[in-house]
Amino acid sequence: xxxxxxxxxxxxxxxxxxxxxxxxxxxxxxxxxxxxxxxxxxxxxxxxxxxxxxxxxxxxxxxxxxxxxxxxxxxxxxxxxxxxxxxxxxxxxxxxxxxxxxxxxxxxxxxxxxxxxxxxxxxxxxxxxxxxxxxxxxxxxxxxxxxxxxxxxxxxxxxxxxxxxxxxxxxxxxxxxxxxxxxxxxxxxxxxxxxxxxxxxxxxxxxxxxxxxxxxxxxxxxxxxxxxxxxxxxxxxxxxxxxxxxxxxxxxxxxxxxxxxxxxx
Amino acid sequence: xxxxxxxxxxxxxxxxxxxxxxxxxxxxxxxxxxxxxxxxxxxxxxxxxxxxxxxxxxxxxxxxxxxxxxxxxxxxxxxxxxxxxxxxxxxxxxxxxxxxxxxxxxxxxxxxxxxxxxxxxxxxxxxxxxxxxxxxxxxxxxxxxxxxxxxxxxxxxxxxxxxxxxxxxxxxxxxxxxxx
Numbered sequence: 001x002x003x004x005x006x007x008x009x010x011x012x013x014x015x016x017x018x019x020x021x022x023x024x025x026x027x028x029x030x031x032x033x034x035x036x037x038x039x040x041x042x043x044x045x046x047x048x049x050x051x052x053x054x055x056x057x058x059x060x061x062x063x064x065x066x067x068x069x070x071x072x073x074x075x076x077x078x079x080x081x082x083x084x085x086x087x088x089x090x091x092x093x094x095x096x097x098x099x100x101x102x103x104x105x106x107x108x109x110x111x112x113x114x115x116x117x118x119x120x121x122x123x124x125x126x127x128x129x130x131x132x133x134x135x136x137x138x139x140x141x142x143x144x145x146x147x148x149x150x151x152x153x154x155x156x157x158x159x160x161x162x163x164x165x166x167x168x169x170x171x172x173x174x175x176x177x178x179x180x181x182x183x184x185x186x187x188x189x190x191x192x193x194x195x196x197x198x199x200x201x202x203x204x205x206x207x208x209x210x211x212x213x214x215x216x217x218x219x220x221x222x223x224x225x226x227x228x229x230x231x232x233x234x235x236x237x238x239x240x241x242x243x244x245x246x247x248x249x250x251x252x253x254x255x256x257x258x259x260x261x262x263x264x265x
Numbered sequence: 266x267x268x269x270x271x272x273x274x275x276x277x278x279x280x281x282x283x284x285x286x287x288x289x290x291x292x293x294x295x296x297x298x299x300x301x302x303x304x305x306x307x308x309x310x311x312x313x314x315x316x317x318x319x320x321x322x323x324x325x326x327x328x329x330x331x332x333x334x335x336x337x338x339x340x341x342x343x344x345x346x347x348x349x350x351x352x353x354x355x356x357x358x359x360x361x362x363x364x365x366x367x368x369x370x371x372x373x374x375x376x377x378x379x380x381x382x383x384x385x386x387x388x389x390x391x392x393x394x395x396x397x398x399x400x401x402x403x404x405x406x407x408x409x410x411x412x413x414x415x416x417x418x419x420x421x422x423x424x425x426x427x428x429x430x431x432x433x434x435x436x437x438x439x440x441x442x443x444x445x
Contacts, residue, residue, distance in 0.1 A: 037400055136340075138271075138278075139272075139273045139278060139333065140333075140336065140337065140340065142275070142278040142279065142282065143278050143279070143281040143282035143285060143333065143334075143337040144282065144337050144340055144341055145282070146278070146279050146281075146282025146283060146285075146286070147282045147283075147285040147286040147289070147337060147338075147341050148286075148341060150282065150283055150286040150287075151286045151289065151290055154286055154287060154290050155290060158290065158294060174306075177305060177306070177309065178305060181305060181309070184309070185309065185312065185313075185429065188291075188294075188295075188313075189291075189313060189316060189429070189433070190433070190436075192287060192291060193316075193317070193320060193433055193437070194437075194440070194442070196283055196284065196287040196317075197320075197324070197437065197442050197443075198442075199283055200279055200280040200283040200284070200324075201276075201280075201442075203279045203283065204275060204276030204277075204279040204280060205276070207275045207276070207279055208274075208275045208276060212275060
């Protein structure tokens, strides 16, 4: 079955970060996603952005990281431009300085750094193993595992659909979507839907025939992972450093924090 | 001794997983092809999501299918992307409320109930996501207003998706892919 033989993605080499347990990376990503909600000063978020930038740069994927940063900077500049436009059109909206405008983008940068590490340095099989180690109930584990497994295969299907459209003389781009929105939906949604339903049927039958799910997390379940997850000293150090960084960011927020700005109270 | 039949069949769980993947990938695809955040790509993205949700509910007609689909979506987003953490409460509350509405209207067997339920879920979740965007951008409350407008535009797509979903189901029934 095609879905089960999808090539593993390229991982991030053999650096310190690449050697970390995938659960550590997930935990780090989760803790940062919570932290960025509570921090609101430019100083504390800037500090976390720099710290996580060091974390992501250890992967050595400088091109991907710099492309993402360029995209975020472009969005920041665009938002400054549009804010200026809104201020000109509606004078009651107060003018906001670019540094304050940067705060939501700093939150995005922190998340981007941690997510890039997870995405670029984790194999699909390792993610599935870590998902299983969380002891999720079967009705949650099976769809999640199918979802993670199916995404790379589905991206290949999309490429095939795109090639088919090009052969028929259609090219999906923003101009085409603007000019023919109904045709775009039909060209895109219909094959995606048929493909998804066919794959779901095939996978469902295959899973039932293979007896997937029987004996899951029971005493008889002797199936062990090919690559067992091991929590090492590196992981403990990383989590400890993360905690210290969050405390430091909290101190920066408390000492140099700013009040909420904006036109609403 | 006869074993108790599980509530979810393996085939149904696989369908939910596949649809969760399809919605995630198609959202990214529309965002990339549509040239970023513009009204048309926003409408198209929401339209696709709602269409796929409607088709899924026709395929898996069981109480809890909508909530499980949303839960899987959010769990994977949370584990792989981190950012979806604060979308869980509004998403799950909206999903449960929509399931409750579908049950109150007579269950999953009536097609119109599915459309009302998904429409209600979209409305509740969009309102909740504006609240979450306030959490993220509270320093820039002008941007929260902008995001509320963006969410509103997206909801137009979601409403259109209810009808395109029903149309697709009709076609899929002709193709004998959906039999119920």
